[in-house]
Amino acid sequence: MNTLHVRSVPDDLYQRLQQLAQTRNRSLSAQVVMxxxxxxxxxxxxxxxxQALT
Structure with missing residues (x-):
């Protein structure tokens, strides 16, 4: 499995991701991958x- 590092994540976005992961009983990494x-x-x-419409 590969590793992805993300830099300069705004604090509010990071906190929202953490909260979402916690409410879904996932790790932060698992939530981001999902x-x-x-x-x-x-x-x-x-x-x-x-493509189907063209």
Missing amino acids: MLAQSLEEEERRRNQA
């Missing part, structure tokens, strides 16, 4: 829908 995966899946769905 959100990245969901974001990429959504982008792929949008791209496929756009």
Whole structure:
């Protein structure tokens, strides 16, 4: 598995991510990976829908 380091995360964003991870009983890393995966899946769905309309 690869490692991704992210710099310059604004304090408020970091705190929101921590809170979300805590409410979902996940580690911060697991929450961020989950959100990245969901974001990429959504982008792929949008791209496929756009291609279907053209």
